[in-house]
Amino acid sequence: xxxxxxxxxxxxxxxxxxxxxxxxxxxxxLAQAIEQAFADSNSLICEAGTGTGKTFAYLVPxxxxxxxxxxxxxxxxxxxxxxxxxxxxxxxxLRRAVQAALLKGRSNxxxxxxxxxxxxxxxxxxxxxxxxxxxxxxxxxxxxHGDLDELGHIPANANVRSYVTSTTENCLGQECDFFDGCHxxxxxxxxxxADVVIVNHHLFFADLALREHGYGELLPTADMVIFDExxxxxxxxxxxxxxxxxxxxxxxxxxxxxxxxxxxxADLPEFLPLLEKVDKAVRxxxxxxGTNEQRFDWKALSEKQEVRKALVDLTDFGHSVHxxxxxxxGRGKLLDNCFKRTGMLLDLLESFDDSTAHEHIRxxxxxxxxxxxxxxxxxxxxxxxxRLQEYACELIYTSATLxxxxxxxxxxxxxxxxxxxxxxxxSPFNFQKQALLxxxxxxxxxxxxxxxxxxxxxxxxVLSLTRGRxxxxxxxxxxxxxxxxxxxxxxxxxxxxxxxxxxxELLESFRNTEHSVLLGTSSFWEGVDVKGQxxxxxxxxxxxxxxxxxxxxxxxxxxxxxxGRNPFMEYQVPEAVIAxxxxxxxxxxxxxxxxxxxICDPRLKTKSYGxxxxxxxxxxVQVSELDEVEAFFENFENDxx
Numbered sequence: 001x002x003x004x005x006x007x008x009x010x011x012x013x014x015x016x017x018x019x020x021x022x023x024x025x026x027x028x029x030l031a032q033a034i035e036q037a038f039a040d041s042n043s044l045i046c047e048a049g050t051g052t053g054k055t056f057a058y059l060v061p062x063x064x065x066x067x068x069x070x071x072x073x074x075x076x077x078x079x080x081x082x083x084x085x086x087x088x089x090x091x092x093x094l095r096r097a098v099q100a101a102l103l104k105g106r107s108n109x110x111x112x113x114x115x116x117x118x119x120x121x122x123x124x125x126x127x128x129x130x131x132x133x134x135x136x137x138x139x140x141x142x143x144x145h146g147d148l149d150e151l152g153h154i155p156a157n158a159n160v161r162s163y164v165t166s167t168t169e170n171c172l173g174q175e176c177d178f179f180d181g182c183h184x185x186x187x188x189x190x191x192x193x194a195d196v197v198i199v200n201h202h203l204f205f206a207d208l209a210l211r212e213h214g215y216g217e218l219l220p221t222a223d224m225v226i227f228d229e230x231x232x233x234x235x236x237x238x239x240x241x242x243x244x245x246x247x248x249x250x251x252x253x254x255x256x257x258x259x260x261x262x263x264x265x266a267d268l269p270e271f272l273p274l275l276e277k278v279d280k281a282v283r284x285x286x287x288x289x290g291t292n293e294q295r296f297d298w299k300a301l302s303e304k305q306e307v308r309k310a311l312v313d314l315t316d317f318g319h320s321v322h323x324x325x326x327x328x329x330g331r332g333k334l335l336d337n338c339f340k341r342t343g344m345l346l347d348l349l350e351s352f353d354d355s356t357a358h359e360h361i362r363x364x365x366x367x368x369x370x371x372x373x374x375x376x377x378x379x380x381x382x383x384x385x386x387r388l389q390e391y392a393c394e395l396i397y398t399s400a401t402l403x404x405x406x407x408x409x410x411x412x413x414x415x416x417x418x419x420x421x422x423x424x425x426x427s428p429f430n431f432q433k434q435a436l437l438x439x440x441x442x443x444x445x446x447x448x449x450x451x452x453x454x455x456x457x458x459x460x461x462v463l464s465l466t467r468g469r470x471x472x473x474x475x476x477x478x479x480x481x482x483x484x485x486x487x488x489x490x491x492x493x494x495x496x497x498x499x500x501x502x503x504x505e506l507l508e509s510f511r512n513t514e515h516s517v518l519l520g521t522s523s524f525w526e527g528v529d530v531k532g533q534x535x536x537x538x539x540x541x542x543x544x545x546x547x548x549x550x551x552x553x554x555x556x557x558x559x560x561x562x563x564g565r566n567p568f569m570e571y572q573v574p575e576a577v578i579a580x581x582x583x584x585x586x587x588x589x590x591x592x593x594x595x596x597x598x599i600c601d602p603r604l605k606t607k608s609y610g611x612x613x614x615x616x617x618x619x620x621v622q623v624s625e626l627d628e629v630e631a632f633f634e635n636f637e638n639d640x641x
Contacts, residue, residue, distance in 0.1 A: 002094075004031035004060045013093035014056065022591070026425040027053040033423055034396055035061035038224060043394045043420045045230075045412060047402040049427025049618065050585050054398055055082065058226050059090045062196060063098050067223035070197045072204045074229030075527055076104060076149070083198045101194035103187050103219070105203045110136065110146040111166040112178035118163040121259045125163065132160035146183025155502065162252065168210075169249070169341045170256050175333050192220040201232055205240035208387040222393055229527075230397035231578055234380060234414040238552070241383040242376040245348045247369075250282045253345065257321070257338040264332030274321050281314040289366050297551040298352060298362035298373065311349075318346050351375070363551040376552055378559055381416030400427075401581040405615045410574035429588050431618040436632045438462070438598040439605060441624050446542045446601055452479045455541055455600045456486045462537065462598055465630050468493035468515035470537035471528075473583050475544045477521055483541070484519050493517050498524065510534070526582040529589055536595040536633075538587045543601045543613065544579040545572055573609050577616045584617060594636050596629060 006012055008031055010023035030048050037044045038061055048054045059082075062069045073079045083102040091098055118125070118133060125133070132154050139151055148154065148161060166184070176182065191197045199219065204227075207218040227233060254275050261271055288307045289296070301307055325339035352362060352373055360375045377383045388395075402411045408422045440458045444451055463470055472487070474480040484497040494513045496506045498520035510518045511534055518524070525544070546553050557567035580599075587595045597620065604610040614622075623629065 002064070004028070004035045004057075004064065007060045007064075007090075007093055008056060013095075014060075014089065017089055017092055024051075024053055024428045026428050027057045030054065030057040030398075030423075030425055031061055034058050034226075035064070037394065037396060037421070038062075038065040038067060041394050043396065043417070045397045045402060045408050045417065045420050045422045046424070047408075048398060048400060048425045049429075050400050050588060051427050051429045051591070052400075052425055054228065054400075055086050056090065058228070058396065058398065059086060060094075062224070062226060063087075063090055063094055063096075065224070066195075068195060068220070070199060070204070070219060070222045070225045072199050072201050072225060072227050074201060074232050076108070076200055077527075078228065079104070079198050079200050080149070087196070087198070098196060099194045100196045100198065101187070101191040102198045103191045103203065104147065104149075104200070105206060106167070106171070106184050107161060107165045108148055109184040109187065110140055110143070110148060110164055111171075111184070112140070112181065113172065113176050114166055114170075115140065115164045116178075117256075117259045117263070121262050124255075124258075126159070129158075129160045129163065132158060133163065136160065136164055143183075145187065162248075167252065169344075170252070170337060172333055172337065188218065194220075197222070201227070201229075201236050202240075205236055208390070209240055222391065224394050224396065225391065226396040227398065229399050231399040231401045231411070231582070233397070234411070237380045237384050237415065238376055241380065241387075242374045243348060243351070244372055244374050245345065245352070246372040247282050247286060249345060250278065253338060253341050254279050256334070257325070257342075260332065260334035260338050264335050265328050268324070268328065271321075271324050274317065274324055277317040278314070278321055281310065281317050283369075285310040285314055286366070286369060286371050289364065289371055293366050293368070295363060295365045295550055295552075297554075298364050301364060302352070315346065315349060318342065318349070322346060349373075361552050361555040378555060380414055385416040400585055401578050403616070404574040404577045405612050410570070410578075427588075427618055429591060429593075429618075431588065431620050434588055434594045435618070435620045436596050436629065437617070437620040437622045438596055438629050439602075439622060439624050440598070440600060440626075443600055443602045446603065452482045452541065453486065456483050456490075458600065459487075459539055459598070460490050461626055462539065462596070462629060463487075463491055463493065463517060465626075465633055466537040466596060468517050469533060469535060470517050470539060471524065471535060471586055472517065472519045472539045473525055473541070473586075474519065474521050475542045479541055480519055480521050487517060487519065491517065495519065524586075525579060526585070528586050530586070531589045531593065533593070533595075535586065535589075537598065538584065538595065539598040539600065540580070540583055541600050543576050543599075543603060544583070545576045569609065573612055577613055580613060581616060596632065 005028045007014055008023060008028050009015070015021040015023070026048060030046060030052060033044060033046060034057065048057065058071070062071065071082065073082060079102065083100065087100050115133070115136065119137070122130060122133070135151065135154065143150060148165070154160065173179070179185065197220065203218065210218055258272065258275055265271070288304070288310050289301070302311070322339065322342040325335060325342055328335060330336065352375065359378055361378060362375055364371060364373050402408055403424055404410050406424065412420065443458065444454055459472065472483065474483065480498060484495070488495050494516040496510055496516060496518045498506065500506070501509070503523055506518060507528060507530070510516050511530060548554070557571060560567035560571060584597055587597055604613055
């Protein structure tokens with residue numbers, strides 16, 4: 001029988017299918033470890049540096065195993081890449097039939113019922129959304145899968161998605177008139193029959209939450225689950241294990257209740273004004289939280305008189321709608337669904353007044369004109385392990401950034417992973433030759449008000465040496481705003497700034513514009529791939545510590561202190577190390593790449609914990625003089641690169 005190493009060898013079948021394929025010892029060893037995990041029914045935590053080729057390293061043993069496998073990825077883009085490009089290649093290389101399925105969350109699939117309701121009752125919809133609805137109606141008549149991503153001209157964040165997709169709250173299930181042709185349930189049926197199911201982390205956690213509440217399941221049972229980009233799991237677990245109440249839920253309910261009224265009642269004129277009062281109460285509550293996007297401790301915020309009054313108004317008007325719906329809910333399934341949802345939202349709203357649940361953190365975040373109220377568990381590990389019992393299978397956790405100074409203790413501790421085998425494979429790229437680490441001298445403490453201006457003074461000469469071709473990554477939007485103005489004024493290179501255009505558009509502009517500079521915050525620290533010398537420099541303004549004022553961080557640090565532990569070294573530093581490694585991973589994406597990593601934060605040298613960061617980075621030559629940076633680039637240019 002063939003083994004994974006045969007498929008991944010320099011003269012193996014994959015090499016015949018992929019131009020420029022190179023056999024990498026790290027990839028083969030990773031594949032062998034995963035192959036052994038399948039054979040022994042063991043779980044595995046493994047870090048594989050940039051360029052290892054993790055995707056083929058887990059796909060090959062997964063497809064050869066004959067087991068039912070769920071592969072969970074970090075993003076929908078990676079999900080599509082796996083299903084449309086990588087899986088077919090491995091199928092051809094193995095020369096065996098393996099049935100695969102791609103499954104996304106319900107917000108990606110057209111709901112025929114929602115489309116019909118929206119077309120019937122569209123008086124509150126803007127012109128752009130109406131245009132999108134027309135396009136979707138035309139597309140709906142010939143689409144096989146109902147995946148809205150097929151409509152490339154409609155942005156992923158377009159308003160129309162909320163009008164033509166279902167939610168767990170408003171889905172009618174088998175009672176729906178369109179159930180037989182439902183794209184969502186067709187995708188789930190295909191997944192239940194498949195050997196390999198490709199999902200993303202959001203869907204996986206949604207499945208965990210659904211199973212916990214006894215509402216069935218989204219995903220089939222499996223013999224093994226593989227998490228790619230596993231470093232994202234702790235934050236996602238924290239989010240999905242929270243109870244969340246959002247302004248969006250209220251607005252969706254108002255929209256659906258209005259449509260249900262016109263469809264099944266329309267003889268109680270007092271009902272629509274009640275909905276308007278709830279709508280206004282939600283907006284009034286949002287106004288009490290200020291205009292900025294922030295995260296607040298709920299206890300302190302809810303004690304403010306203006307917030308209390310807005311909450312009372314929302315609760316009272318909500319109960320009025322609930323009572324009205326109760327009177328005629330029996331008239332139809334749409335009104336009945338709205339009646340149940342109203343009760344659930346009111347119960348959740350009132351639960352935020354419960355200050356006795358010390359195992360949860362109550363907090364609020366504002367996003368644009370909306371808000372989200374959360375009750376988040378203090379201990380993610382217990383919640384994660386309890387929910388995983390539903391799967392009763394082994395799990396593979398892999399990423400380029402899981403270890404801190406060679407240890408997985410932080411990642412494993414967050415998820416409660418005990419006695420799980422671990423392994424690390426360094427990147428096959430030659431960082432000693434291909435990359436240079438520049439730590440400039442003379443910068444002030446990052447907490448000083450003038451830090452960003454002083455930092456840009458040191459950055460500008462570097463941009464001249466690299467001739468643009470740089471990412472400048474920031475830990476705050478405030479620093480990004482200050483820096484972007486300074487860079488635009490003081491350089492002749494094209495400058496792209498996060499917020500000026502959608503992320504994908506900015507990246508495409510950067511790739512297609514010679515000698516350009518891109519400035520961004522957290523969303524550009526990971527999941528960005530620019531190969532070649534279009535990107536030859538990554539500059540990081542500060543070590544990416546989370547804000548000490550964040551309510552969730554404060555609560556978890558307080559818990560660690562109460563346990564007699566050091567929350568800074570045991571939590572904040574490891575979190576920042578993993579984030580920094582993600583940012584650095586943007587620089588070298590190919591064996592022929594070369595480039596400069598500039599970390600401006602002087603604490604790498606002045607603080608004892610700086611050594612933890614440096615030891616966690618790929619091995620690079622470290623310099624502190626600008627002429628050494630110049631010599632590095634001259635060396636590559638003189639070699640013809």
